[in-house]
Amino acid sequence: MQKGKPFRNEPDTVYLIRYQVCLAVVLIVLIIIFRVNISHDRTSDRMDVVSTPVAFLEIERTVYAEKPSPPPRPVSGIDKPVDVLIDEEIILLRDREYYFRLPFRLVESDLSHLARPLLGEVEREPKLLTDTRHVTRGLPYPQEARMAGVQGFVVVEFTVNPHGYVVNPRIVEGLGWGCDEVAMNAIKRFRFRPALRDGIAVSVELRETVYFKLI
Structure with missing residues (x-):
């Protein structure tokens, strides 16, 4: 052995180098894993923060107001009760005829x-x-x-009461095809000056023949 030169064991040096290299590799792997975990956590946080869109429904509110009642119809002189004595006796007086045409006119015949x-x-x-x-x-x-x-006639009987109103209309001879209803509605609109007997207003029975004719 020579003096002045340090003693170096060659196998120990190689082992030390290998140990340091392995340690460095382990540290690098740990650093990479740590960074990957941090990046994943941040991504998860961003995903959790994303808000779910909310759908809003627009509801139309409808307010229902009560329709005001129509004003009472003015009372004409025709509709006023007759200021005379009333007799409940009913008299069958006469027949009369009316005609429905197009355009619609109701023509009275003197019968x-x-x-x-x-x-x-x-x-x-x-x-x-x-x-x-x-x-x-x-x-x-x-x-x-x-x-x-369809053309033809409808015979309607009804009572004219002492006030001149048509009451108790009924079909005596019908035509059908909706004509009976139209004839009844027409007769119900009639207003009369009531009949008198001995100065007293009396109820009378009338029979009207309503003709339906297409022209």
């Missing part, structure tokens, strides 16, 4: 010769006060009858 008193004569016959043109206004020729070309 006074068909008068048939039931319980005695009257000193004043009932007089129709309603304009027949006004009666048919808003009453269409029945659609079914018009489409089928």
